[in-house]
Amino acid sequence: MANLKQVAERAGVSSATVSRYLNGSLSLPEATRSAVDAAIADLNYRPNPFARSLSRGRTDLIRMVVPEIKAPFFAALVAAVENEAFLREQELALSVTLNRPGRESRYLDSVSDRHVDGLIFVTNHPDVAPLTGRITAARRVVLLDEDVPGAIAPRLFCDNDGGGYLAGAHLAAHGHACVAVIGAGDEMHSGAERFRGFSRAMTEAFGADVQITRKSGSYSREDGERHCREILAEGLPVTAIFAMSDELVIGALDALMAAGLSVPADVSLIGFDDILPLDHFATPITAIRQPVEALGVRAVSILLDTDWEDPAARRRVEILPVTLVDRSSVASVASLQTATDPQEEHR
Amino acid sequence: MANLKQVAERAGVSSATVSRYLNGSLSLPEATRSAVDAAIADLNYRPNPFARSLSRGRTDLIRMVVPEIKAPFFAALVAAVENEAFLREQELALSVTLNRPGRESRYLDSVSDRHVDGLIFVTNHPDVAPLTGRITAARRVVLLDEDVPGAIAPRLFCDNDGGGYLAGAHLAAHGHACVAVIGAGDEMHSGAERFRGFSRAMTEAFGADVQITRKSGSYSREDGERHCREILAEGLPVTAIFAMSDELVIGALDALMAAGLSVPADVSLIGFDDILPLDHFATPITAIRQPVEALGVRAVSILLDTDWEDPAARRRVEILPVTLVDRSSVASVASLQTATDPQEEHR
Numbered sequence: 001m002a003n004l005k006q007v008a009e010r011a012g013v014s015s016a017t018v019s020r021y022l023n024g025s026l027s028l029p030e031a032t033r034s035a036v037d038a039a040i041a042d043l044n045y046r047p048n049p050f051a052r053s054l055s056r057g058r059t060d061l062i063r064m065v066v067p068e069i070k071a072p073f074f075a076a077l078v079a080a081v082e083n084e085a086f087l088r089e090q091e092l093a094l095s096v097t098l099n100r101p102g103r104e105s106r107y108l109d110s111v112s113d114r115h116v117d118g119l120i121f122v123t124n125h126p127d128v129a130p131l132t133g134r135i136t137a138a139r140r141v142v143l144l145d146e147d148v149p150g151a152i153a154p155r156l157f158c159d160n161d162g163g164g165y166l167a168g169a170h171l172a173a174h175g176h177a178c179v180a181v182i183g184a185g186d187e188m189h190s191g192a193e194r195f196r197g198f199s200r201a202m203t204e205a206f207g208a209d210v211q212i213t214r215k216s217g218s219y220s221r222e223d224g225e226r227h228c229r230e231i232l233a234e235g236l237p238v239t240a241i242f243a244m245s246d247e248l249v250i251g252a253l254d255a256l257m258a259a260g261l262s263v264p265a266d267v268s269l270i271g272f273d274d275i276l277p278l279d280h281f282a283t284p285i286t287a288i289r290q291p292v293e294a295l296g297v298r299a300v301s302i303l304l305d306t307d308w309e310d311p312a313a314r315r316r317v318e319i320l321p322v323t324l325v326d327r328s329s330v331a332s333v334a335s336l337q338t339a340t341d342p343q344e345e346h347r
Numbered sequence: 348m349a350n351l352k353q354v355a356e357r358a359g360v361s362s363a364t365v366s367r368y369l370n371g372s373l374s375l376p377e378a379t380r381s382a383v384d385a386a387i388a389d390l391n392y393r394p395n396p397f398a399r400s401l402s403r404g405r406t407d408l409i410r411m412v413v414p415e416i417k418a419p420f421f422a423a424l425v426a427a428v429e430n431e432a433f434l435r436e437q438e439l440a441l442s443v444t445l446n447r448p449g450r451e452s453r454y455l456d457s458v459s460d461r462h463v464d465g466l467i468f469v470t471n472h473p474d475v476a477p478l479t480g481r482i483t484a485a486r487r488v489v490l491l492d493e494d495v496p497g498a499i500a501p502r503l504f505c506d507n508d509g510g511g512y513l514a515g516a517h518l519a520a521h522g523h524a525c526v527a528v529i530g531a532g533d534e535m536h537s538g539a540e541r542f543r544g545f546s547r548a549m550t551e552a553f554g555a556d557v558q559i560t561r562k563s564g565s566y567s568r569e570d571g572e573r574h575c576r577e578i579l580a581e582g583l584p585v586t587a588i589f590a591m592s593d594e595l596v597i598g599a600l601d602a603l604m605a606a607g608l609s610v611p612a613d614v615s616l617i618g619f620d621d622i623l624p625l626d627h628f629a630t631p632i633t634a635i636r637q638p639v640e641a642l643g644v645r646a647v648s649i650l651l652d653t654d655w656e657d658p659a660a661r662r663r664v665e666i667l668p669v670t671l672v673d674r675s676s677v678a679s680v681a682s683l684q685t686a687t688d689p690q691e692e693h694r
Contacts, residue, residue: 021449033474041452041480069429098433127380250627280600
């Protein structure tokens with residue numbers, strides 16, 4: 001099989017140029033690119049990671065495990081990890097679990113079996129206890145986005161508590177003391193943290209006068225619609241809703257639209273993630289923005305740069321900051337079309 | 348290592364129950380699920396595809412190659428393929444190429460090298476000539492979404508020509524004879540087909556009176572914004588825009604918003620893909636909807652069910668129908684705020 005040097009000679013460029021072109025760190029003029037591509041094709045050159053692993057005792061292959069790929073946050077997170085893995089010259093094997101425990105276990109074992117060098121692990125179901133020992137045993141595993149309590153592994157999260165606090169403080173600053181929160185429950189790290197920060201901000205502002213209705217479930221559009229519909233059906237006097245994901249925001253909007261309510265004239269709405277083009281929505285949605293690029297870059301860096309023999313490094317927790325993107329979906333409570341019970345007239 | 352039967356005995360269920368639970372075709376009550384999960388964990392059971400491949404001479408591992416994962420259409424397509432692969436008890440290895448030729452070649456070779464059973468191949472750059480021979484040689488490759496001319500492989504596309512035609516007929520029915528098209532150029536199968544159908548519909552409606560401005564590039568938000576900005580800057584008298592992807596729609600809206608123009612009062616807009624929640628946009632966007640679930644299901648089925656020894660089967664082309672989702676972004680040309688040059692007053 002041809003090597004890099006032969007490809008470079010055939011294309012009339014240096015080996016470094018071919019190498020940097022293939023790893024994406026160099027853009028070439030069209031003519032040079034064509035010459036390199038032709039040389040790769042003519043010589044049947046393959047920069048095969050498996051071949052490299054035989055000579056170097058490493059696979060240069062990392063795996064990312066995600067519960068699903070369709071939610072905008074996961075799609076963006078995978079794209080960020082993929083891009084950084086590429087820049088670090090690692091092949092990325094992506095695996096989607098659909099939250100099946102059998103699958104998560106199998107992928108964790110691929111580290112122990114040395115089929116991959118390491119694993120970036122994202123799960124979002126609460127029944128993670130059976131995974132704890134496997135994660136600790138697999139060693140080179142980075143827990144990203146959600147926690148697996150008890151496992152010994154470095155962790156990387158966005159500032160869920162801080163994001164919840166920003167959302168709560170923003171609603172409080174607009175006078176909303178009677179609010180609803182829809183999203184994950186306390187059994188999920190993200191749900192617990194976001195709610196804790198949110199409650200703290202509300203309590204700081206209003207003390208005992210706070211009324212928070214909480215509806216817990218998944219981060220899906222379906223649950224957003226269902227929870228919001230329940231809030232309306234129960235006649236809860238909420239003036240604002242904190243929806244813990246982009247998809248929950250869409251679901252909440254579905255329910256509000258169906259009930260003939262508008263945001264923010266009837267009810268204020270604040271989201272979390274800010275991956276979807278919320279700026280183009282009928283009412284541009286105010287949301288807590290996840291640092292999704294930074295999470296991807298840092299997750300790869302932790303996986304590749306951690307000294308896995310160092311017990312302290314294996315227990316490190318990193319938190320990346322979030323920001324509030326202020327658009328127009330939160331209005332002052334004083335401006336509400338109907339004072340305390342916006343949905344009264346619609347029932 | 349424990350086998351399926353031991354897991355089933357420990358959990359007090361049948362082997363079939365465990366099997367169907369693990370392959371996702373069966374939902375279990377919470378208590379049963381916990382018992383099965385506990386048995387899997389306690390017995391260290393692994394339904395390992397590599398182990399299966401040793402005994403059956405197959406890997407039960409298929410690969411899907413996509414140019415990127417972040418665009419809503421690709422994220423949805425991958426999710427659809429993933430879901431169907433899961434139902435067919437195939438492990439799916441996802442690989443993102445970022446359109447690097449070295450990477451595409453390597454993944455194609457993984458079929459020849461028998462690292463995977465087959466490959467669903469999506470590319471979206473025009474320089475595919477070096478891949479032609481490799482695809483033919485790899486055999487078990489399904490070309491999805493975009494073509495690689497010359498390669499011998501079954502192909503699965505949405506009805507790009509039909510979708511373009513629907514878009515053109517819809518604009519024509521609203522009186523738009525002077526329009527712009529932004530999207531992929533003729534070097535891409537999707538771009539050529541969508542434009543061909545679109546032009547045909549317009550010509551059928553208006554004959555020689557049609558004026559179509561075409562701006563070709565990628566399907567990205569950035570290109571949508573840039574092309575739309577150019578159309579405005581050049582003072583082109585277009586009354587409607589056909590944007591060939593969700594992301595181009597967002598980019599076009601960015602540019603129109605920046606110019607102080609509204610849809611459809613100043614200019615009509617019709618999209619393609621309909622994966623994003625276009626129904627919640629400031630103006631709900633009319634768009635051609637891709638059959639993304641059906642594309643995923645059918646791609647897996649072609650890969651697994653094709654008789655690869657049959658030359659005719661290897662040359663089959665399937666086209667899945669698209670639909671027009673009519674919302675509110677296309678208005679009659681007679682209702683335009685400014686007759687033929689909507690951007691005149693804004694320059």
